[in-house]
Amino acid sequence: MKSNFADGSLVQLTLVRFREFLREPEALFWVFLFPILLAAGLGLAFRNRPAEVLKVGAVTPEITQSLRGEKLLDVQQLDPRAAEDALRAGKSRSSPSPASQAPCNSATTIPIPKAAPRACLPIAPFKKPLAASIP
Numbered sequence: 323m324k325s326n327f328a329d330g331s332l333v334q335l336t337l338v339r340f341r342e343f344l345r346e347p348e349a350l351f352w353v354f355l356f357p358i359l360l361a362a363g364l365g366l367a368f369r370n371r372p373a374e375v376l377k378v379g380a381v382t383p384e385i386t387q388s389l390r391g392e393k394l395l396d397v398q399q400l401d402p403r404a405a406e407d408a409l410r411a412g413k414s415r416s417s418p419s420p421a422s423q424a425p426c427n428s429a430t431t432i433p434i435p436k437a438a439p440r441a442c443l444p445i446a447p448f449k450k451p452l453a454a455s456i457p
Contacts, residue, residue: 374394375396376394376395376396376415377396377398377413378395378397379397379398379399379404379405379409379414380397380398380399380405381400381402381405383399386398386399
């Protein structure tokens with residue numbers, strides 16, 4: 323007597339489990355629909371965006387020329403007072419100044435390596451000291 327493959331107990335058990343699975347709509351949602359929705363949502367949230375272009379106000383023409391080579395910087399030449407006002411108002415992220423006017427201090431400035439005359443980028447100070455914010 324020949325046994326048919328479809329009549330086997332393992333095949334019948336697998337068919338019963340598969341039919342039972344198809345009758346549960348919540349299982350279908352979590353297995354098929356949810357991963358597609360999750361992938362679409364995360365794809366929208368973390369899509370590729372171009373890098374942010376930072377606005378910088380430079381004080382001297384030499385610094386302006388040397389920083390214009392950076393494609394992620396929008397450099398404008400301003401007089402020292404206008405650069406300070408733009409920095410204070412948040413219209414520019416930084417206003418580099420030559421080292422002769424403001425010496426590079428490692429606590430408050432970052433040296434600009436490609437600048438023709440040695441120049442520094444000021445670092446915005448914290449509102450309150452870090453030690454004071456720790457309870």
